[in-house]
Amino acid sequence: MKRFLVTCSHPRSEHAAAFLSAACGAGYKPSGVLIVNPFAPSQVRMVLRRWGRDALLERAQRLFAGRLGGSKKPAGRGAGVRRWIAEKGQPFSANVVGICRRHRIPFRLVADLNGHSALRFAGGGFDFAVYLGGGILRRDFLRAVSGPVLNAHDGPLPAIRGVSALEWALFLGIEPEITLHRIDAGIDTGGVYLRRRLVREDADDLDDLRVSAIGTALDLLWEGLERAWVGDLHPLDIAQAEDSGLQYFGMHAYLAEVLTWRLQSSLYRHPMRAIGEPSTSSARAESREIDAEPTS
Amino acid sequence: MSPILEANLLVEPDPQVNRRVQSGLDAVLSRQDAHTGFIHGMGFQGKDHAPTHTIAYTLQGLLEAREHLGEGGARYGSAAERGLARLFQIAEVRKTLPGALSAGWTQDRRFACVTGNCQVALCFLALWQRNGDPRYLNAACRLPMWVSRRQRVSGAVAGSVPLWGQYMGFRWPNWAVKYFLDLTGELRHGLITLAKVS
Numbered sequence: 001m002k003r004f005l006v007t008c009s010h011p012r013s014e015h016a017a018a019f020l021s022a023a024c025g026a027g028y029k030p031s032g033v034l035i036v037n038p039f040a041p042s043q044v045r046m047v048l049r050r051w052g053r054d055a056l057l058e059r060a061q062r063l064f065a066g067r068l069g070g071s072k073k074p075a076g077r078g079a080g081v082r083r084w085i086a087e088k089g090q091p092f093s094a095n096v097v098g099i100c101r102r103h104r105i106p107f108r109l110v111a112d113l114n115g116h117s118a119l120r121f122a123g124g125g126f127d128f129a130v131y132l133g134g135g136i137l138r139r140d141f142l143r144a145v146s147g148p149v150l151n152a153h154d155g156p157l158p159a160i161r162g163v164s165a166l167e168w169a170l171f172l173g174i175e176p177e178i179t180l181h182r183i184d185a186g187i188d189t190g191g192v193y194l195r196r197r198l199v200r201e202d203a204d205d206l207d208d209l210r211v212s213a214i215g216t217a218l219d220l221l222w223e224g225l226e227r228a229w230v231g232d233l234h235p236l237d238i239a240q241a242e243d244s245g246l247q248y249f250g251m252h253a254y255l256a257e258v259l260t261w262r263l264q265s266s267l268y269r270h271p272m273r274a275i276g277e278p279s280t281s282s283a284r285a286e287s288r289e290i291d292a293e294p295t296s
Numbered sequence: 297m298s299p300i301l302e303a304n305l306l307v308e309p310d311p312q313v314n315r316r317v318q319s320g321l322d323a324v325l326s327r328q329d330a331h332t333g334f335i336h337g338m339g340f341q342g343k344d345h346a347p348t349h350t351i352a353y354t355l356q357g358l359l360e361a362r363e364h365l366g367e368g369g370a371r372y373g374s375a376a377e378r379g380l381a382r383l384f385q386i387a388e389v390r391k392t393l394p395g396a397l398s399a400g401w402t403q404d405r406r407f408a409c410v411t412g413n414c415q416v417a418l419c420f421l422a423l424w425q426r427n428g429d430p431r432y433l434n435a436a437c438r439l440p441m442w443v444s445r446r447q448r449v450s451g452a453v454a455g456s457v458p459l460w461g462q463y464m465g466f467r468w469p470n471w472a473v474k475y476f477l478d479l480t481g482e483l484r485h486g487l488i489t490l491a492k493v494s
Contacts, residue, residue, distance in 0.1 A: 249389075255434055258487065
């Protein structure tokens, strides 16, 4: 039996809660959960400094609405989590603390995953960790966990590192995929364990793709957990040198608008189809167009 | 020096003018830190503690020199790109640029230079137009949002934020608005082109 740690970005993280429920239901009970408290003084200071007062108020509003998040999340992700947990046959609850209490999993609310309290907890002899949010992990945290820290990245590595990787992959015309990798001191520069092309068959817009992305990311984390549990998780032969990829940052709303326009246009679909699998949704769309043609 | 090159191209090009401008630009490059890419003396009176405004002037001049000199100006463009790559990271992580930077790109965050933010964003746009890297376009989209939130109802844009900052303190320079308008116009043009191409 392995001891593993789970991190999550806040007490109502939907995907972390779903993963924990599914893991406990399948007998992979975590030995510890680290939850970042979004209203710890240092978190409040960070939000105020980076995004201003409005972002803090938005956080508070979402907490009271029961949908707290670190950033403004698209609606699609929540739907993807619900679909995934339904497939696992578990009831959905976004209450991470409640799940920990119900399954008697030791947990700790911390201000920062790299702080003293979190480091002491992470140094509790875990074989590996599953990262489900909580901010950038520093060297001290990675040293404290004796095994690998697994993360699902929503873009192809090493080509696209950083934030909004799904959106950037689509923007650049690269086939989107989810990558399970080991977190190291760089940004998405650790060894890649698993990769899976995103299923785009039923995706008509960006929100649909996000639903598909979160489900695939949870699937990969699940497979990583199962393999790490039996000691059968090995890195793929993918060069992850520092200069083999570029780091991207959050996509600005203007570019996201251009991307949405591209996704909706027929011009966009053709090159993507040529790169990936034959798209049944495009075929369906084309057949609908043919059906709509007036017959003489 | 870049306008001299441009003027020289408009009239009968004099090779001696190009040579002299290049020797001046080489003197600028000789001050570049090989490790960090920071160019010493970018500030007023050749100081290292440089407001974002004069840093942007230096980098813009180097970028434009490359355009005018062609193959012979590649090294100036590379020097500017090193600096802009560093500023791009700061802009994306902090969502705005600091008021001044000094050796090793040490940030002075006590104030922000509004003009400098617009000028650097214009350099990001120029770089995107040249190398097609959308990350620079993304950063160029981000900076004017910050500036527009600080524009007065009259349209004026302050020299510094807060108003008592080191660059044009308690003043609303006309060139701050000029660069802001240049940026929004260029950005609009760039995004429309991008949408049309795609």
